[in-house]
Amino acid sequence: MQAEARVSQLDSTQMVIFLRTDLFELYDIQEKNKLVSRSLPLDWSEEDWLTVLIRRVFANEPFERLARRLRVADDEIEVRAALEVLFPAEVEGQPVDRWLTDSLRNGNGNISPRLAVLLLHLTRELSLQTDVVTAPIFSADAVQRAMTKLSDLTFAEVVNDFKVAPTFVLNCRAGKLTDFTLAEVEQLFDDAEGKTGDQVRLLERLGFLERVVEQHGTQTRSMFRIPRLYTRCWDYA
Incomplete structure (x- = not known):
């Protein structure tokens, strides 16, 4: 499993746990001596993992006010509006949500939320812009290079x-x-x-x-x- 810290204004520290179902399935096949007490399949829709990506960014204190403006009923952030703040409307000729989905989906039709978080970290590292003064926050060049690096890491895995x-x-x-x-x-x-x-x-x-x-x-x-x-x-x- 992989644990990802979630920035919080509360006194306690919150954690998000991503279960590596791909690892579990692999070792379930190869190592019969491993004892597995429970299998929990996790199904993530496109909206689910896009929401994980968006919340990871807007949990940071500098974006707190902006996050309040993007929230709608039940304290949920409007996904498409938030994507417009984060990324260019189009990347490599595709709407950004379609590009993200097509780039991150594996052969089983699944997208791991951990990849969304890793993409954000890589994009931040590869961004030439240090102080955010305009939207979108990330440039097309930075997110393309981050996706290429993510692809290389995933292949190496x-x-x-x-x-x-x-x-x-x-x-x-x-x-x-x-x-x-x-x-x-x-x-x-x-x-x-x-x-x-x-x-x-x-x-x-x-x-x-x-x-x-x-x-x-x-x-x-x-x-x-x-x-x-x-x-x-x-x-x-």
Whole structure:
């Protein structure tokens, strides 16, 4: 799990705990000797994780007054209005909420809230602007570079932390492969890392591979796609 401190004006310190369901699922497969007392699936909608991202910024004291102006009924911050304060309306030709979603979604269709928090930290670090005087707070250049860095870290996590089919994953990056059939890439797997089918299954569960079906007239073809979350860094290497 990962703990993230939440800035608070209260006397007590608040903490947000993000459960790493991807880690749990992986170790549940690989290490049968681990005892798991309870499994708790967490489903995050697009609005849920965007709200996490927004609240993380506006919990900081300098933005307290601005946060009050953005709040609507039940003390909830209006998501789209807050996004306009944080980011340019469009990034790389897409509305910013669509760009964030497409860039951060894995092959299982999920977006981890921890990635939203990490993106904020990286964007702040890469921002040339030290004093916020105008909106949006973050420039398009800063958020694009932060997303590329996040992509690189997420890719490295698959190879170095999860260690799922590392030879195949590295071969995909070397050849900049993004869409393919299994038959086209079978030679890129290392037999010493397990059966090809088992490696593919783990990569799917992790979200590195997304199974898609292409329709050509009356013919269908089963393929795999690697999400932009992992491949973005390949374009900027």
